[in-house]
Amino acid sequence: MNDKSAALLSNYFIYSAMAVYTLAFFAHAVEVAWSVKTPAVSVKKTTLDFSRTARVSRLAAAFMILGFALLLIAVVLRGISANRFPLGNMYEFSITGALTFAAAYLFSLKKYKVVWLGLPVSIAILLTLGSAITLLYRPSAPLVPALKSTWLVIHVSAAIISGGVFLLANFIAATYLLMDRYEQKGVRPVWAQKVPSLEALDNLSYRLVALVFPLWSFAVIAGAIWAEAAWGRYWGWDPKETWAFITWVAYAAYLHARITIGWRGRKAAWLCLFAGSTFLFNYVYVNVWGTGRHTYSGL
Amino acid sequence: MRTALILLLLLGIAAIPGSLFPQRTQNPIQVKQYFVNNPDTARFLDQLSLFDVYGSPWFSAIYLLLFISLIGCVLPRSIEHLKAIGAKPPLTPKYLNQMEHFTEIKSVDLDLIEKYLRKKHFRIRRDAASISAEKGYIRESGNLLFHLSLVLVLIAIGIGSLFGSKGDAILNVGDRFINTPTSYDILGFGKYQAEDSLAPFSITVKEFKAEYDPITNAPLDYTLTVKTANPAGSTEKTEIIKVNKPLTYGSTKIYLQANGYSPVVIVKDKFGKVVFDGPTTFLPQDGNLSSIGAIKVPDMQPQIGFVSSFLPTADRDPIRGGFSSYPEVLDPRLLISIWKGDLGLNTGIPQSVYRIDTSKMERIGLKALALNETYNFNEGSITFTGWKSWVNLQIINDPGKGYALLGAILAISGLLISLFTRQRRIWVKQGEKTQIAGLAKNGIPGLEDEIKSLVKEIGNER
Ligand code: HEM
Numbered sequence A: 001m002n003d004k005s006a007a008l009l010s011n012y013f014i015y016s017a018m019a020v021y022t023l024a025f026f027a028h029a030v031e032v033a034w035s036v037k038t039p040a041v042s043v044k045k046t047t048l049d050f051s052r053t054a055r056v057s058r059l060a061a062a063f064m065i066l067g068f069a070l071l072l073i074a075v076v077l078r079g080i081s082a083n084r085f086p087l088g089n090m091y092e093f094s095i096t097g098a099l100t101f102a103a104a105y106l107f108s109l110k111k112y113k114v115v116w117l118g119l120p121v122s123i124a125i126l127l128t129l130g131s132a133i134t135l136l137y138r139p140s141a142p143l144v145p146a147l148k149s150t151w152l153v154i155h156v157s158a159a160i161i162s163g164g165v166f167l168l169a170n171f172i173a174a175t176y177l178l179m180d181r182y183e184q185k186g187v188r189p190v191w192a193q194k195v196p197s198l199e200a201l202d203n204l205s206y207r208l209v210a211l212v213f214p215l216w217s218f219a220v221i222a223g224a225i226w227a228e229a230a231w232g233r234y235w236g237w238d239p240k241e242t243w244a245f246i247t248w249v250a251y252a253a254y255l256h257a258r259i260t261i262g263w264r265g266r267k268a269a270w271l272c273l274f275a276g277s278t279f280l281f282n283y284v285y286v287n288v289w290g291t292g293r294h295t296y297s298g299l
Numbered sequence B: 001m002r003t004a005l006i007l008l009l010l011l012g013i014a015a016i017p018g019s020l021f022p023q024r025t026q027n028p029i030q031v032k033q034y035f036v037n038n039p040d041t042a043r044f045l046d047q048l049s050l051f052d053v054y055g056s057p058w059f060s061a062i063y064l065l066l067f068i069s070l071i072g073c074v075l076p077r078s079i080e081h082l083k084a085i086g087a088k089p090p091l092t093p094k095y096l097n098q099m100e101h102f103t104e105i106k107s108v109d110l111d112l113i114e115k116y117l118r119k120k121h122f123r124i125r126r127d128a129a130s131i132s133a134e135k136g137y138i139r140e141s142g143n144l145l146f147h148l149s150l151v152l153v154l155i156a157i158g159i160g161s162l163f164g165s166k167g168d169a170i171l172n173v174g175d176r177f178i179n180t181p182t183s184y185d186i187l188g189f190g191k192y193q194a195e196d197s198l199a200p201f202s203i204t205v206k207e208f209k210a211e212y213d214p215i216t217n218a219p220l221d222y223t224l225t226v227k228t229a230n231p232a233g234s235t236e237k238t239e240i241i242k243v244n245k246p247l248t249y250g251s252t253k254i255y256l257q258a259n260g261y262s263p264v265v266i267v268k269d270k271f272g273k274v275v276f277d278g279p280t281t282f283l284p285q286d287g288n289l290s291s292i293g294a295i296k297v298p299d300m301q302p303q304i305g306f307v308s309s310f311l312p313t314a315d316r317d318p319i320r321g322g323f324s325s326y327p328e329v330l331d332p333r334l335l336i337s338i339w340k341g342d343l344g345l346n347t348g349i350p351q352s353v354y355r356i357d358t359s360k361m362e363r364i365g366l367k368a369l370a371l372n373e374t375y376n377f378n379e380g381s382i383t384f385t386g387w388k389s390w391v392n393l394q395i396i397n398d399p400g401k402g403y404a405l406l407g408a409i410l411a412i413s414g415l416l417i418s419l420f421t422r423q424r425r426i427w428v429k430q431g432e433k434t435q436i437a438g439l440a441k442n443g444i445p446g447l448e449d450e451i452k453s454l455v456k457e458i459g460n461e462r
Helices: A003-034 A049-081 A090-112 A115-136 A151-185 A199-230 A238-260 A265-289 B002-020 B028-037 B039-047 B057-087 B110-119 B138-163 B401-420 B447-461
Strands: B100-106 B124-129 B131-133 B166-171 B176-178 B187-188 B202-212 B219-229 B237-240 B246-248 B252-269 B274-279 B291-297 B301-313 B314-318 B321-323 B334-340 B360-368 B376-377 B380-397 B425-428 B433-440
Touching: A003 A049, A003 A115, A049 A090, A049 A115, A090 A115, A090 A151, A090 A199, A090 A265, A115 A151, A151 A199, A199 A238, A199 A265, A199 B401, A238 A265, A238 B002, B002 B100, B002 B131, B028 B039, B057 B138, B100 B447, B110 B131, B110 B425, B110 B447, B131 B237, B138 B401, B166 B202, B202 B252, B202 B380, B237 B252, B246 B301, B252 B291, B252 B301, B274 B291, B274 B380, B301 B321, B301 B380, B321 B433, B334 B380, B360 B380, B425 B447, B433 B447
Parallel strands: none
Antiparallel strands: B100 B433, B124 B131, B131 B425, B166 B187, B166 B380, B176 B202, B202 B219, B219 B237, B246 B252, B252 B274, B252 B380, B291 B301, B301 B334, B314 B321, B334 B360, B376 B380, B425 B433
């Protein structure tokens, strides 16, 4: 297989992964919709009966796993086509990022039973892959000299894995706020009844952040070590560095607020969302519009 | 610690404008452009130091306050923690039924429970009819380690900026550089770095090779070969410098920062006397290294200046006119416009080496020169004889960076320790029944399960 056909094959796998995630999305939607049981007498008595949808639910999970597998193959093929790790431009960061996001979901699915999260997660992956292959796509090419370093794999994969998990924590925090809103007004709508209790959501997003915060710190430090080797200073307040610092401070504040001040619930969820947005902002703003040296988007 | 946290947040917020406005330290040209485009706003922003955010008084103030508050909070806590390490856990509270996870079970031998808790590495205070056990002190150790390490990082940054130096030298292939202040194009010293403290090495640029991808024109690899000696005059050895592989002398590192072309021309005056012969550094403008520059010949009467562009691989199209279509020199052109008059070199105002102030000059010619072509203009002639590659070496001495790295590694270790250990107490009280309760510091979950398994274990042993 030559490099060109590997790149082409990688694209096909991206499209197939997108198709499977679309199926996963519908399966999750059907799961929620079909489990709503409205007795003939009154709409108010609507309840959820998941016994009817257990199968669909399993199907949805299977699609999520299959989608992940296809995406994994796509990313590996992309790497093969370029003879290096697929971390050389924004298209590659995005598909690899979607992969780690999908992996973070599967991990949480196994550990915390978060089937309900499949709906927003599949949408997010679809959007990421869709925008990557249409807007960010670049042909597979060798690296620019600045990126020829072992640190590329260390720094960028740590950053991207952290990003995937932060994003998942953000989804959970957003779900928390939504559920909280409903409960303030009365009861949750039927479709949301399978979503875990507020407390469980709160703890879940905290755990994800606490789990990955050290890795994030490591990504920033690895970046600094690399910057020292490549640019001659370990910290120069380049826009990407500045926003990495802001993200780090925001998550540190979140962890402190929870642990030492005892913030829970709504306030903590907002802080979590804020911290996650600084990460996304860094990714989009600095790569697409940003200045500074840290621009390898290839756009 | 709350003050420190707020200050840290504040530092994060204060860092934002630096990523939104161009900064003098990173992008002086964009700052100048900002002044040209919006002079009034720019002056206002400048008064708030928004073009020098990271060196501004308010940024430094937050930084210093953070430093002070970290020390002020960590030192007393460390002392307290050291004392607590040797101490026994506090007394068992009187009424356990008001505490968390309260459980009552049939009376059990306290010795058994003590043995169990000891096996689980709890610290124990054993009284006649009660046990107070605590575990997870290392959480606070980690916490303190983390904060102390941040102080170390801040100190390391200070050392770097007070005792370090940073400079740029632009060298053509063949040039020799000796590390003294006068050899630099730009050089900045920390406050306490003495001028004669530069490492005494020499570097001679032997060869510079740039490889490009023929399809995308993107650079693939840069290789700089130098001969170097430390101290200058000792035996030279050959070294390779690459983008991610600087040359190191102690805490000084030499980086390959940028590269470009220096066209070589010979300029003769009306009488055929050579008045200029050599390379001039040009500034690259795009990925294909079309470069602009200024060849200044002050030794002619009147003075002559050539406002020029260099195209390594010349190409034409009707819209852009001449441009470069490949970064390597395959078919070079030197475009010149010839100006005569006063170059303004003696006004005392520092001038860009890449530009000519033509306000007091008159244009007397325009020409695109191919290699080895000569052009005769009124006052003399110019011949485009070749080119050299130039490299920008950035030479940086940061004696603080080792400490910064150490601080960062310790900080992460401290963070891991404090995030992943739980500090908790378990109390056991003997009455008619055995009462058990606990307290999870900072409300971290997990204690309930621990007490459950304690109860189960004790139940099994009997
Ligand atoms: C102090 C130094 C550095 C910091 C704080 C830093 C920070 C970051 C952050 C936050 C990301 C995550 C993705 C995002 O938010 O966009 C990232 C990704 C990345 N970093 Fe760095 N970095 C540093 C140094 C470097 C150096 C020296 C290089 C290469 C010469 C580099 C190359 C990359 C690449 C290629 C990515 C991939 C994705 C992207 O640009 O978004 N970084 N870095």
